[in-house]
Amino acid sequence: MRWWDEMKYLVRKLNRKRADQELEEEIRTHLELETQEKIEVGLSLEEARYAAQRALGNTLLIQEQTREVWGWLWLEWLLKDIRYAIRGLFRSPGFTLVSVLSLALAVGVTTGIFGIFEAVFLNAVSARNIGQLRHIEPGDSAVSYPYYQYLSSANNPAILGLAAYAESRFSFRAGDDLESVTGDIVSPNFFSVLGVTPSIGRGFSIDEQQPGREPQVVIVSHTFWKRKYGANPDILGKVINLNRESFTVVGVLPKDYRSIHGYGMAPDIYVPFSTKLVGDLDDPSLGTLQLIARVQDGVSISHLKLSLGTIVQGWRQLYPTDRRYSDKVEVYPLTGIEKMRRDGVPVELTVFLALLILIALLVLLIACANVAGLLVARGMNRTREIAVRLALGAARSRLIQQLLTESALLAFLGVCVGVIFYLAMATMVANVQIRASVPFELHLHLDRPLLYLCIGLVTIITLLSGLIPAFQTSRDRWRLGSNVIGEETHQRAWFRRALVVGQFALSFVLLISATLFLRGLEKNSHVDPGFDVQHLITAEVTLDKSSYSSIRAEQYFERAIVEIRRLPGVRSVSGVTVVPLGLERWAMSMDAGEHKVQLVYATRVTPGYFGTMKIPLLRGRDFQVDDRANGASVAIVNETVAKTYFNNNALGSLVYLPIPSNPPIKIIGVVRDSKYGTLGEKPMPAVYLPISQHDRALTLAVSTDSAPAGTLTAVRQLLASLDPRVPIKIQLMQERLDGALLPGKIASLLLSGTGTLGLLLATIGIYGVMAYSVARRTAEIGIRMALGATRIQVLRLILKDATKLVCIGIVGGSILALFVVQVLAEALPAGMKVVDPLSFATVGGILAIVALMAAFVPAWKGSQLDPNIALRSE
């Protein structure tokens, strides 16, 4: 700890005035004591004083020498080095600008892309101590409110808190403004179990949980508050109208709150359970609730499953007829791979985003290599300066300190600008409004470990490459004064040349991947979704419960369908709860007997739906209007279900699905497969059920004879005339499909963006290498020209060198790309040829042209040298 003591000493001496005073006093005492001593020897007072002063010498000089001891010598050196480094960087603004921008772009892009990945997938839910939280699915299914209450009252000691939530839609009204908003109906302890406190106001109180209290309170999202109330701070206590009921705002969620649903989905409002909102809340057979539990530390998943298992069995004894819940209890974390798998996130999206991070890191490496190259080149040009300074007696340690300072300054600037880039990107992403049925927001957090990794990498690489000249000169010390030309340029520049080759190889891989994704996208956009996209209009209609009873809702939809069909140009109209290729999914576990239980896509449709969508009915019959009235439980399945479960013999078979009263359901028809979640998906099992009385949110699918855009307004006007207070969202099917293609578009955009960035960096790299090489070979060029070489020959000489580098880079990149595309194949539409000679050739050609253009500039300069001057250059 000696340095610590020294620091303390120096800090004490920072107060120069006091230190000076103390020293003065000390010297005064010394003089007095000495004078006294001299008097005792027998001198007069005056003589004694004089003698004492003489013995001490020059007081000012002593003070001066002492102050030197107090000095922060290393600090002064550091300041001097920084000043020197800044001057040096200003002297070569091109070098500084390129280096800082390279580093900044790389740091910004890497942290930004990872930030998106993190916000969407890894840590997509706001919660305190998220490691304790688990999703719980008894019987592999969503549960009913009574079931939730039953589980809560079981008081499992392993569970610290159990909360429930259900997605829903509300019609929100403020004056004439009518809008369908999304929200979660939650148990009042929802936010306390999550550990989230609203930024304004409070969370729900526990007495809002008491049954029969009918709490009329609401917590709104920050975006909703901003959008609807202009972020008015007086929001608390305001009464808002949801589904024609009044709700008092008690809180606003934090700005960067990430909802429990993850993936950037951001519901507008949160309300506690009440029978006013959910009429059949107390029906034990109706399951829409998801459960989250805060689990005691140290409780293993298997133990939790076991203890919940006995409670689940208790429920079955209470309701022996309820077939919906098996004894199996699923427990999984709120975020991460497991959750993504359960939510049915397409594998390709995950692969793609993981790939993107890899690419971002590659770009970071390229940028670092670039800056390393530039620094080494710069250092090489300074070997002479360094050698002179060493010869003049500069300490090597001081020299290294100085070089380190310059590199560190560069790294520091790069990281700072990079963070600014990142923040700009985060603001941009936060403001992106994606038009989808559920509001979508991304809140990027700066990922600390990643930032540290970037800073570490950038710093280490710049420091190391900055140091190279210092070490290299040590070997060359004796050579001072000799002309350094010719052959040794090659052996010394190998490092830079290797870097450039590596950069070109990496850029090649990036660009090949980007073209591959573009081709995949192209192919995807031609994939047949299995239904007619060109002639479809979708209209999402949300009826609220207070003004629409089940019967009135049924009447509304019947009338809407009949009236729309009368419009000119309309071929057919039908209703569906979940439109394919949208953001909403409805998956349920289907029990086909003999323990064949699997998750299937599910949706409810009106009779005639398959006709409207032009999905061919292969066997059996369509739903009929009286299917529901007869109380018969029937379903239509797709080919995949028929094949995998019933050996193509599905008609008349029985299945069980988690729907009210859980009856055996008879399969009455088989339709052709179509795409449900994404265009790229493999054939998925799907089941269609008839519309139920509970469906107040229905999407009307309108099929037209010709281009549907003209009919859009007519449909809108007609629906408005039926009931102007009903919120409606109307869209062309083609527009929805564009949304489904969005991930692929973003993918290829990001890939080609990073690929171009990589190419740019590599180009800068090759320009640097060639410029440096020409500078080093000035004398050589002079000799060649003096001996009769023409300018063209000189030009060719230099370009030949560049061509060699680029060719090695492209060949290396092709070999690397051959491996990479095999991995990428996972994320591409099935049956796509991954190794495409045309794209390899194109990318290679572009790389070669760009590289040679970059090399041409210094080569041309070299060929224009005046041999007279060139010969004397060194």
Place this chain on the structure above:
Amino acid sequence: MRKQKDEPIDMLQGTLDLLILRTLLFGPIHGHAIAKSIERTSQDVLRVDHGSLYPALQRLERRGLVSAKWGTSENNRRARFYRLTAAGRRVLVTETSKWECLSEAIARILNPNREEV
């Protein structure tokens, strides 16, 4: 021992430092008393340059070999009393042995016959 002989001994610069440390071995005293003590103990052979005494003391304090505290001198003036720290004690031991090696070696060179006697 052998190893220390191989090392170049850079003592002349630090001679005053060594003497100060040695003087402080007997307990904390102030600057003037240090100078007097060195002169007295060397029987006035060594004259301490009072001017270089104080920078030397500051140097030692910075290196953590001595610590200083304000106290009252014999003539009732405020004076800084220096005391040897544990680190200072360790340095004193190693420096003393180095110095002994050096002086022995110099003595042998200057007076080669003495050893044979």
